Amino acid sequence: xxxxxxxxxxxxxxxxxxxxxxxxxxxxxxxxxxxxxxxxxxxxxxxxxxxxxxxxxxxxxxxxxxxxxxxxxxxxxxxxxxx
Numbered sequence: 001x002x003x004x005x006x007x008x009x010x011x012x013x014x015x016x017x018x019x020x021x022x023x024x025x026x027x028x029x030x031x032x033x034x035x036x037x038x039x040x041x042x043x044x045x046x047x048x049x050x051x052x053x054x055x056x057x058x059x060x061x062x063x064x065x066x067x068x069x070x071x072x073x074x075x076x077x078x079x080x081x082x083x
Contacts, residue, residue: 002027004035006042022046032066039071 006022023042027034043049056073058064068074 002030004038006039008048022048030061030063032063032070035063036067036070039067 003024003026005024007019008022009017009019012018023046025038025042027038040050043053050071050073053073056068056071058068
């Protein structure tokens with residue numbers, strides 16, 4: 001079993017940067033469908049939605065690309081892009 005963490009980063013009303021671990025999710029594999037489902041469940045259980053998310057930061061693995069596509073999260077930062 002693998003674990004992945006979901007973190008959130010935002011500016012508060014005085015523009016101070018805030019960083020929090022939102023969730024640590026167990027993954028029973030690397031399938032895009034499971035990853036996107038777990039991200040969705042984590043956001044919902046914390047009162048958040050994809051449409052309020054500004055961007056998704058992910059690695060450049062194909063399963064993470066597909067997860068972003070499934071979530072219709074077209075705004076993302078891939079931190080291993082070589083382009």
